[in-house]
Amino acid sequence: MINRNNYNVIKLIKISLIVFVCGIHLTAQQSWKSPEVIKRELDTKYRLAIQFEQQGQIDRALDIYQYLFDQDPTNANYYSRYTYRLFELKKYDRLEQVISSYLGNKPKDETALTDLGKLYFSRGDTVLAEQHWEKYWKASNYSQFFTQSLFNCLISLRQYDRAENVITLAREHFGREDLFAIELANFQMMRGKYIKSVQEYLIYGRQNHRNYQYVSNQILRFPNDSSLFIQIDSLVQLEILQTKDVPDLYELRADLLFRFKHYNAAIEQTMIVESLRNNTGNAVLDLATDLLSVGEFTFAEQLYTTIIKKPEFRAAVPKALLGLADAFEKEMLAEQNYSPFDYFYRDNFFFVPEYIYGVSASDYYIGRAFSIYDSVIVNLPKSTYTAKALYRLAELRFRILHDIDGAERFYTDALKSGLDNETRDQCIVRQADLLIARGELKELQPYIRKNIVKYSGRTIEKPLALRYLLGLYYQGELDSLLIYSNDLLGLLGVNDPYFNDVIELQNFTEQFLISGDSDNRNAVRDYLKSELLIRQSKLSEAREVLIYLLENYKDTEIAMPARYRLLQLELFFNDREQSEMTLNFMLSGSSQFADDALYMMGDLAHFRDGDAHYAAWWYQILLEQYPNSFMKDEIRKRLRSMHTTPQNTQEL
Structure with a gap:
């Protein structure tokens, strides 16, 4: 019996030992991490820091x-x-x-050795710091890494002369005048020593001709000073004389001349660039595009015409033709900058129609653009240029002439060409706009859903989704609008330019469209009808709808933006008397749009109508009634520049 009990005790002890050992082993397994896991965890913390x-x-x-x-x-x-x-x-x-x-x-880590000297210096022991740096710099045989580390260290300590001396000593030691050229160039630019900076940048450019593009970008950041330009240009010209046939250097000078508005000279330098690069046409086309971007339409048109006429640029002719037509378009649009509709939630996709107003088919510029696009279609059939020309013709029909049927034909033809994905996507989106312009909202939703499924994940998805939301807005499907808009915000992301547009639409919907009684709901239907009519360019009809709304539902929530919209339509039709009456009503109440409306009245009179006296009247009222308006500084500046006394108008 005793032996059996001893056996059981021994057995229990063995089992306990096994369990204990297994527990230790399991704990060790749970606490042990591979080096890869530890590294990932540390890297995650580093990114968090x-x-x-x-x-x-x-x-x-x-x-x-x-x-x-x-x-x-x-x-x-x-x-x-x-x-x-x-x-x-x-x-x-x-x-x-x-x-x-x-x-x-x-x-032997040179960064840490430099830091130790920096610590001595920061504590006030400059002699010890200099002795330390000199000792280890010499021990490194003036290595370029140590030199650069010491140079940056001295700059961080604001020891600029000492930093420059480090580069000078390194150059003397290695017998290389081009050593650390880019570091010294950026350093001199930081100090405002621009001529020294240019000299170093040009040294850097000599090391590799591809560096001249970076050099150009840096020099163009210099102050816009004419005397400084003359000195820099002299240095660049001298470099050109000493360095033969380097197109990048001529291109650098062309950029400099362009920046200081010496356009003829910039064109001359660009032509030299082309001759040195076998006349590819790329440089001269880029220059023409730059001229367009700064509003130099005549120079751009002349340059495009030169490209078209010169046989050596025949490979660039199709792009030049499209560019020339684009120049005529932009010159036309530059004269049509002021539309009353631009002031209602400025630049918001959902509230500002894309139409250009006041241009007829007989306009000189639009006629020239039409003829060039027609020429491209005839002479370059079945090419990407054909698709682009067809798309531009459609845009002119749609945005300028408001010819929906004519635009659709060209968009369809551009789609059929099938050679240009970007143009294809633009046409698909525009066909959604055409459905809205026709008021075919029931057809809009299935059209967009079909194409979103087809092109999911591509850039076309976002503009289509925006138009789907716009369709919900016009149809008055307000609950669906708010739900879909939240999904759309996720698709767009906060950095998308349309993100704020969607936020503003949500706020507008919640403030003016959803709240209120049955009268407001009836008024909302009329208001949305007028909004759709504006998007269809049926402005007289939209005006009548808004007049009816304000006569029958003047105390509703939606009446406030409706009256502002009516004011815009009256200004569009140049009806000053009615405009003043409508604005007078807005000012007598508490409209949140009143200061915007005053600014609009003055802005249009000032720049669209050229009537400074009438504009000054509205500017003065804005300053008097809304002294805290964010527009006050700009208005005061305008009034000072006018030197005019506002004319009398009706009492407001």
Whole structure:
């Protein structure tokens, strides 16, 4: 019996030992992590610290950097970010510990050796710092890495003359005048020593001709000073004389001349660039595009015409033809900048129609553009240029002439060409706009849904989704609008230019369209009808609908924006008497659009109608009644420049 009991005890002890050993082994397995896992965790914390820095949460970032450095005191990234912040916060005791620890693992690390000298200097011991730097710089045989590290260190300490001297000594040691040219060029630009900066940039350009593009970008950041331009241009011309047949250098001078509005000289230099690059036409086409972008239409048109006429540019002729037509379009549009509809939720896709008003088919510029596009279609059939020309013709029909049927024919033909994906996408989106312009809202939704499914994940999805939301707005499907708009915000993302447009539509819907009694709901239907009519360019009908709405539902929520819309329509028809009466009613109440309306009245009178006296009257009222308006500074500036006394008009 005793033996059996002993056996059971021994057995129990063995089982307990096995369980204990297994537990230890399991615990060890659970706590052990592979080096790869640890590295991923540390990298995640490192990225988090950088995010905290970007958000201005320096203390939180510093705590993470301290943890990271303690975990891996040999990591250069952790060391660099940690010491940078410690220097910034002047935590010199901790810096000494960190630098010493890092050098203990990497005694020859040139960054840390430079930092140690920086620590001495920051504590006030400049002699020790200079002795330290000189000792280790010499020991490195004036290595370029140590030189650059020391140069940047001295700049961070605002020791600019010492920093420049470091580069001078390095150049003398290696016998190379081009050493650290880009660093010294950027350094001199930072100090405002622009001529010295240009000299170094040109040295950098000689090292590799591809560097001249960077050089050009940097020089164009210099102050817009005519005397400085003359000095810089002289240096560039001298460089051209000393360096034969380098197209990038001529291109640099062309950029400089363009920036200072010497357009003829810029064209001349660009022609030299073309001759040195076998007349590809790329440089001269880019220059023509730049001229268009700054509103120099005559220069652009002349340059496009030159490209078309010169046989050596025959490969660039199709693009030049399209560019010339585009120049005529832009010159025409430049004279049509002021539309009353632009002031209602400015630049918002949902409230501002895309039409251009006041241009007839007999307009000189539109006639020239039409003839060029027709020429491209006839002479370059079945090409990407054909698709682009057809699309542009459709745009002119749609936006300028408001010819919906004519536009549809050209959009359809451009789609059939099937050679240009970008043009195809634009045409698909525009056909949705045509359905809206016809008022065919029932056909709009299935058309958009079909194409969103077909092109899901592509750039075309967003503009189609915007038009789907616009269709819900015009149909008065307000609950669906709010739900769909939230989904659309997720699709767009906060950086999309249309993101704020959707937010404004949501706010407008909640403030004016959903709230209120049955009268407001009836008024909303009329209001949305008028909005659709404006999008259809049926402005007289829209005006009548709004007049009816304000006569029958003047006390509803929607009456406020409706009256502002009516004012815009009256201004469109140049009915000053009715415009003043409508604005007078807005000013007598508490309309949130009143200061915008006053600004619009003055702005249109000033710039569209050329009537400074009438404009000044409205500007004065705006300043008197809305002294805190965000537009007040601009209005005061305009009034000072007018030197005019506002004419009398009706009492407001």
